[in-house]
Amino acid sequence: MASWSEFAADEPRLADGIRVLLQQYGPGFGYLATVRADGGPRVHPVSPVITDEGLFCFIIDSPKRRDLERDGRYALHSFPPEESDDEAYVAGRARPVTDPARVARLAEGARAEPQADWRLFEFTVDVAMLTRREQPIAGIPGLTPGRPAVRVWLDPHAPSAAAAPLAVPQARPTILSRDIQYTAA
8 A cells, every 4th residue: 555655756747636636626625435334335525635745634523434444445536627527536545643743743734623523544545546538629619529538556566456457437448557547438
């Protein structure tokens, strides 16, 4: 499981594109998917925090926090931009941050309410995906945008890295390498 910092060092342009979409409205904004106790999905809006140290989220006492405490698997998806259908996605495991100095430093930087009953989680990155869609060119009737460009990064050290492409939306590969690039089918 790679930290956000390790992922960003390995794929800086992809990490920057994901960061831009997650922070397009100022503070981070996205949808966090967790696994309920019965195995079903649960989705909540959250404000992820991306720093040089990693990808974090302050989670108040809630069903999503209990999901992460019980089963750390998560997926985080960006909120859609107003001007495009571009999207960003990361998935991996969330783990509580227990170092008080680190928690205090990140809380101060993110302006987290000190009286709130939140816990800080760091999100590792097993899979990262960025989808860019071409925009129609104004004034040219009948011109349809091409297929979306999808970049996928898989943590090369994750135990399930070989199976991870199955979790990516159905796509036809155009370039296969450690950093897999897909275009939609």
